[in-house]
Amino acid sequence: MVGAGIQGLWCAWAMARRGRRVSVLSAGADPRVDPAASQASTTAGESGRLLTLLEGRPFVGSAAGAFERTVTDGGWLGREPDERSRWWAHARRAAAMDARAVAETTDWYALASARALDLWSRAARDDAHLFDGASLYQGAITRLYDSPPVASAAARQHQDRGVLVRHIEDAASLKAQVPLAESSIGAGTVRAAVVTRGLSLDIRRFVANLIEHLEGLGVTFSWNTRVTGLRWHDGERLSAVQTPAGEVAARDVILAPGAYSQPSLLEALGARITGVAGRWLLMPRPPGWAGPLKLHLTPEGQGVAGPALDLNFMAYRDQARDRDALAVGGGYIHVGGPPFATDPAQLARVDAQIASAVERLWPQWWRRCDREGAIVRSSALCVRSFTTDDRPAFVNRPTTLGGRFVLHAGLNTGTATMAPAIAEAIADVLEGTGESAGMLHPNPETAAGCSPSLPGALEARVTTTSPGAFA
Numbered sequence: 016m017v018g019a020g021i022q023g024l025w026c027a028w029a030m031a032r033r034g035r036r037v038s039v040l041s042a043g044a045d046p047r048v049d050p051a052a053s054q055a056s057t058t059a060g061e062s063g064r065l066l067t068l069l070e071g072r073p074f075v076g077s078a079a080g081a082f083e084r085t086v087t088d089g090g091w092l093g094r095e096p097d098e099r100s101r102w103w104a105h106a107r108r109a110a111a112m113d114a115r116a117v118a119e120t121t122d123w124y125a126l127a128s129a130r131a132l133d134l135w136s137r138a139a140r141d142d143a144h145l146f147d148g149a150s151l152y153q154g155a156i157t158r159l160y161d162s163p164p165v166a167s168a169a170a171r172q173h174q175d176r177g178v179l180v181r182h183i184e185d186a187a188s189l190k191a192q193v194p195l196a197e198s199s200i201g202a203g204t205v206r207a208a209v210v211t212r213g214l215s216l217d218i219r220r221f222v223a224n225l226i227e228h229l230e231g232l233g234v235t236f237s238w239n240t241r242v243t244g245l246r247w248h249d250g251e252r253l254s255a256v257q258t259p260a261g262e263v264a265a266r267d268v269i270l271a272p273g274a275y276s277q278p279s280l281l282e283a284l285g286a287r288i289t290g291v292a293g294r295w296l297l298m299p300r301p302p303g304w305a306g307p308l309k310l311h312l313t314p315e316g317q318g319v320a321g322p323a324l325d326l327n328f329m330a331y332r333d334q335a336r337d338r339d340a341l342a343v344g345g346g347y348i349h350v351g352g353p354p355f356a357t358d359p360a361q362l363a364r365v366d367a368q369i370a371s372a373v374e375r376l377w378p379q380w381w382r383r384c385d386r387e388g389a390i391v392r393s394s395a396l397c398v399r400s401f402t403t404d405d406r407p408a409f410v411n412r413p414t415t416l417g418g419r420f421v422l423h424a425g426l427n428t429g430t431a432t433m434a435p436a437i438a439e440a441i442a443d444v445l446e447g448t449g450e451s452a453g454m455l456h457p458n459p460e461t462a463a464g465c466s467p468s469l470p471g472a473l474e475a476r477v478t479t480t481s482p483g484a485f486a
């Protein structure tokens with residue numbers, strides 16, 4: 016297993032549960048010792064993660080055009096990009112997908128997320144120790160919308176997947192559901208809500224517990240061990256992964272390197288994982304806080320449009336200030352591949368949008384916290400792995416030892432949510448069983464058009480790029 020983010024760890028767990036001997040190689044440090052040095056988006060930024068049906072969602076179709084504009088111009092590009100034409104080519108392919116393909120991709124995300132939510136809930140029930148100290152919240156998560164049609168579409172998706180708790184469209188019920196947002200409901204900034212089943216948790220703590228658990232199952236970890244290359248036999252079968260300390264061979268190899276992988280590692284596969292950065296601010300928790308919130312603002316609605324369209328509001332305990340606090344995160348800032356670089360002006364734009372959105376949601380609370388200097392703006396980036404055509408880039412090839420080599424190349428913003436479902440699908444591929452491997456091919460027809468088959472790829476119908484697209 017290459018990669019010890021949430022995806023790699025769930026994969027390692029899925030394989031260990033199936034009786035396999037598993038070794039994990041990670042370029043980063045042991046996150047139990049130093050989460051910041053683990054070079055993983057799993058442990059980057061604030062530790063809270065929301066797990067709901069729409070965390071992992073595609074940005075195909077019209078949204079793909081956002082890659083063509085900088086943040087200042089209302090798009091998602093975080094810098095004046097020398098690589099822009101490459102990203103465009105990619106996003107354009109996604110934008111060119113027909114309505115059916117967009118619907119299928121969207122449905123695939125919802126299906127995989129629903130499966131994953133069940134697997135998370137099962138783990139919380141059957142392996143409760145993994146959530147010790149992880150502030151697990153299981154219950155209603157409220158999504159607030161400025162656009163009733165967008166809320167209705169989201170409600171339908173949740174309904175179809177059996178995770179809708181309530182869809183609220185009238186102001187009186189909205190105020191009863193989220194009394195905290197009363198003034199923004201009155202002002203029309205919040206016009207609908209979707210209350211959904213979901214989870215939230217402190218992912219650093221969960222990851223630490225899962226690593227302990229895996230060690231107990233006999234899984235070994237090599238930290239600070241970067242895979243620098245892949246050795247192929249006949250250009251067809253993987254024979255080993257290369258590290259500065261030497262080569263490592265295994266029957267099956269899974270590569271889940273997230274956004275921090277070096278592009279050179281993936282080039283030979285014709286795959287490229289880029290990063291989308293978010294920003295966040297920290298503030299005291301408003302009185303009457305009842306659980307995780309999400310705020311969705313659209314250009315069409317009454318809210319603040321821009322890359323800070325979706326904000327997550329997560330409760331946490333601010334130990335340093337000894338107070339109950341909120342982390343408010345948002346923003347889609349496409350930063351290309353590592354090393355990540357952004358234009359400060361673009362970041363400042365996103366920060367201003369986040370601040371403005373929170374102010375519109377809670378005008379009085381915001382002004383009070385601002386007056387008291389209680390709002391902390393982080394200057395860091397949190398980078399999520401991302402593929403501009405929104406396809407989970409899977410490569411599935413044989414190894415010389417009779418197993419499989421699988422690359423999982425990032426699933427947009429929701430990899431944390433979807434990790435268990437993806438891990439099960441990958442485990443099925445390695446076992447050569449199971450229809451859940453079908454999850455890897457959500458839309459073979461259009462995917463074939465999007466990404467011609469890779470040389471030697473057997474089942475790689477869904478990939479990030481066509482070979483040489485970034486050469």
Ligand SMILES: Cc1cc2nc3c(=O)[nH]c(=O)nc-3n(C[C@H](O)[C@H](O)[C@H](O)COP(=O)(O)OP(=O)(O)OC[C@H]3O[C@@H](n4cnc5c(N)ncnc54)[C@H](O)[C@@H]3O)c2cc1C
Nearest residue numbers: 018019020021022042043056057060065242273397430432
């Ligand atoms: C602040 C923030 C908030 C987020 N909120 C949510 C949320 O609410 N819900 C949600 O679902 N998602 C959320 N996300 C996204 C989610 O956390 C990430 O998409 C997910 O954790 C990515 O997991 P991963 O395992 O794919 O990659 P990573 O966590 O990046 O892990 C990659 C691993 O691969 C290793 N690696 C990389 N290259 C190599 C190499 N060459 N050799 C060896 N090892 C290598 C790294 O060291 C690391 O261990 C958020 C992300 C951030 C940063």
